[in-house]
Amino acid sequence: MPYKDFRAWIGKLEEEGELLRVKDHVRLEPDVGASAQASILTDGPGLFFENLPGYPPSHTLTIALMGSLRRLALSLDLPRSTSRGDLVQEMARRFDEPLIKPVRLSSAPLKEEKHFGNDVNLFEFPLHRLNMGDGGPYLTKTHIITKDPETGWTNVAMYRMQVKDRAKTNVWFTQGQHGGIIYRKWESLGKPMPMAVAFGVDPALTWMAVSKTQPGVDEYDMAGTLRGEPFEVVPAETVDLNVPASAEVVLEGYVPPGIREFEGPFGEYPGSYSHYHRIMVFEIKAITHRKNPIFDAIHIGKVPNENSVIFSVNRPVADTKYMRQRFPEVMAVVPYPGSAMEVIQGNFRRHGDARRVMLGWFMGPHTDNVKHCIVVDEDIDPYDPAQVLWALSYRFQADRDLVIIPNFSSVGFDPSEERSGLVTLCGFDATKPKPPHPRYEMIGWVEPWKETEVWKKRIAKNWERRN
């Protein structure tokens, strides 16, 4: 059964022992960021803060709810013991199902409290500096809803937002991401872009906000497909947008054209502070929220972070699908959590096929965030770093098998970039020689005796008896 709302999701986490309610008094800085980092580092629980300084007990905060594979499994209504590989396969399967249109309701608990104009104050919610070097409090677990002015396509995405005032933030769009593409259209028309931002939602929508999808596909439809039932929305109060009925809090407002303001730094997903930038601003006209709202945040900062845990599942789903559509010989595309590296596993028949696949990968949408790929054969488990490193050692020669493409556009967060927004892509062809490669006939690969499997069982049985 999909989750009715954020509170149902919280209830499930509690039932499964995956939520820690922190009733002690904590400081907004540094305790929120420090505890979230500790939870991720120890593969610990999601955190629910009930006693925050300066806030009544009715105003609470959650963080790191999607910071473990166990909770990611629960977010998809799967057993908490589901492996990463099985999570990836199940999510890919659901995304191949037909789209399910959202249902528009006339009212929802989200509308229990409404603030307009001068009554808008973001500090009604427990905002905090997440990493010590951040330029201020940030809204992190954002579900940013925008609509294409030409086609009506609704996009939901997660971008960082630096809080600047009671009713004003920055919002991070890059030119290649869907939010940026839509904003560019509004800006070209000379019109402010209507925007809403939801916090505390059914996790199906969070998956959509962090996943790469085809442009033009409504993410409310995709969220319905992922949860197996229509996603429920309600009309916003001041902008022509539908917002998640299940949300705890929604901000409404506009991103004006032609305005860029100072932003940053922020401890981003590579584990480094991003540069100082001048980016778009969001002017908030209304806030609606449930009574006793639970404000939700995500941990981004030193790797591993909550972001890297989520990406370890949704990246392979999107990237494998993208690559398989173009190259049927591709078996899996697997990112290494917290890194900018992906492993492509394939069943290659001819020498040079791996190189062709590599070039296809370079052209994919994922290269916004990843820059290295290692291509391996079908006999290498891409989830096992030891096997991948073995292939990189004995099926790869740097002068022959390394492909480098400099000056490739990026999202601009990589701290090793010489110039912001430009990276060097690098591919390692760690596949076996195949015909017509001249060494193909010379090289033999040691395969285990077929009796090895029998012996595995015999040894395990005897060992167990002895112990």
Next chain:
Amino acid sequence: MGNIPACPRCNNTDTRLVSESPISGVWRMYGCSHCTFLWRDTETLEGVRTMTEEEIKGAVLDFPPPSPGGSIGGK
């Protein structure tokens, strides 16, 4: 209300009170109108790096407005 301190990041004195805690008297959030830094008066600010004018002026503009007439505000 008391004095509003200079910005701990750029040392500019063009600072303001942004918000007070919903339960009165627990904290105040201040903002710098020059470098846009926000801080709470209960923070130690141990990890905050000071900024120079060159850094403020050199902020990256990687999504420029479409027309040369577009305003690029510094605040």
